[in-house]
Amino acid sequence: MASFKITGGQKLSGEIHPQGAKNEALQILCAVLLTPEKVTIHKVPNIVDVNKLIDLLRDLGVEVNQIGEESYEFTAKTVNLDFFGTAEYTKKAASLRGSIMLLGPLLARFGKAMIPKPGGDKIGRRRLDTHFIGFQKLGAKFLFESEKNFYHIDASSLKGAYIHLDEASVTGTANIVMAASMAEGKTTIYNAACEPYLQQLCKMLVRMGAKIDGIGSNLLHIEGVKELKGTEHTMLPDMIEIGSFIGLAAMTQSEITIKNAGVEHLGIIPETFQRLGIKMEFRGDDIFIPSQQHYEIETFIDGSIMTIADAIWPGFTPDLLSIVLVVATQAKGTVLVHQKMFESRLFFVDKLIDMGAQIILCDPHRATVIGLDRQINLRGISMTSPDIRAGVSLLIAALSADGESTIHNVEQIDRGYQNIDTRLKALGAKIERVES
Known part of the structure; x- marks a missing residue:
């Protein structure tokens, strides 16, 4: 079984190419x-x-x-x-x-x-x-x-x-x-x-x-x-990877260009991350995410708390809700994440809470995230990846956290993300794969 050793707090930069879907x-x-x-x-x-x-x-x-x-x-x-x-x-x-x-x-x-x-x-x-x-x-x-x-x-x-x-x-x-x-x-x-x-x-x-x-x-x-x-x-570029990289850039205050992103096939994915306050530019088929010290979650028109929920296409894909959740922990504002399709996908939030995130798990399908606006950084801990998407969310959290984190059972992440440690190291991440 392999693990990732991650030293967080590094700003990343450069270009990354999404894998096939x-x-x-x-x-x-x-x-x-x-x-x-x-x-x-x-x-x-x-x-x-x-x-x-x-x-x-x-x-x-x-x-x-x-x-x-x-x-x-x-x-x-x-x-x-x-x-x-x-x-x-x-x-x-x-x-x-x-x-x-x-x-x-x-x-x-x-x-x-x-x-x-x-x-x-x-x-x-x-x-x-x-x-x-x-x-x-x-x-x-x-x-x-x-x-x-x-x-x-x-x-x-x-x-x-x-x-x-x-x-x-x-x-x-x-x-x-x-x-x-x-x-x-x-x-x-x-x-x-x-x-x-x-x-x-x-x-x-x-x-x-x-x-x-x-x-x-x-x-x-x-x-x-x-x-x-x-x-x-x-095959098309993997929209889940693209959403993950958008979230990674925001959490680590990094300037990243996602190359050949297949923008016309992404539906409301970019717009959903923009509702979290993340800025991005579309340069042809590339997505440029500038370094942001702060990003603020929108509210609805009547001022009520933003809710982001999964839905069948052309709604928001459930595979990216865990990314939205972790990104919201360092935003300014509050968001309710509603995972309708699967009843066990939000259980990984206990790891984020251990890292210092302010999250209320309302029930198996809903979590309220109170953004810290970077006033309190996440802290590195030891944790285990329960599934593909939660694993990458924890990886993003670890890359943005103070200190060192260890993620065990990274074979789960390998199921869905191609050479993720090598590709992130090319952007400047401090991540090592350790075989046990």
Whole structure:
């Protein structure tokens, strides 16, 4: 298990390039199973979750060829369906929540699949009903082995259907779209997720020969085709990394330029950080954050306390609420952070309170942050990263704090952030990775 040793209080400066989007990568990589032809993908992030999925694709028989630092070729001409019955598959798929998105492509192309109950972050209940109900409406039949926590799915005759999703699940929508792309007849998906990463998947499938209308909306129409072809795809910059870097710059009073940020795809992320008082300039596709000694949280028009809550796209992504929370600790003013989607994501605030932050955890979903306006600096402590996003929030807090901090279990951070310690050191951060 690795740890980060961090000496805080250093002002950073320079340029940083965001990695390819993790949440997009987990969808796009699974989509290579839809065709026996070569699929070339660029801007693949070198992070634990993505590398685990690539390793799983190799085990399934997909030919994987790395042609550049961030580029791969995938050819799923031969897929070993017998691998599903192995203990190795069970272990690897169960450790990666993204493995759930193998189902859609496998059902579409081969008519069957098996998967253990997937793993992932311990951030609250993350049900799979949306995926499975969608597959069932397309004609799939399920058998669950409760003793082994294993799902067997028969989809030998998928047919198009009208599907009204009970929640606008991004991964659920992606899975159903991939399955429907080769189902017989027309599928309509209402209350579909419409995140940029889902749009990217749909555009990639269209280039492969799929027939999808309504991309970017919550109403998708899919006409099934008999086969899909190879294609080339470049992933968007990771919006969660970009939001994290904006927060990092503000907390450490640093002047940072985020290069090639894909500004048009960020939605209200920049505006939400601006409501916390963070200044930024858009220079083409770059975001420049100047050094700020103070930043002040806005209030609503009637003077009431600002509330920042997560919502389905085009609302504010839940993956950045923990960043908003930590950034608010050194702002001037008060904000209520409302995490609606996951009931355990705010529990990391006890570490921030130990560092000197003024936070009231109202309940599992809401926390009130009273900004200190830098009158009292955070202090370094020893802590453990509970999940990817909380881990980076604690890292940002440690980089801004007085003294030395230690963050254990940084493998959680590595799941979502590519070489984060190396990249931050290039900006002037004092951070060391220690293996134990």
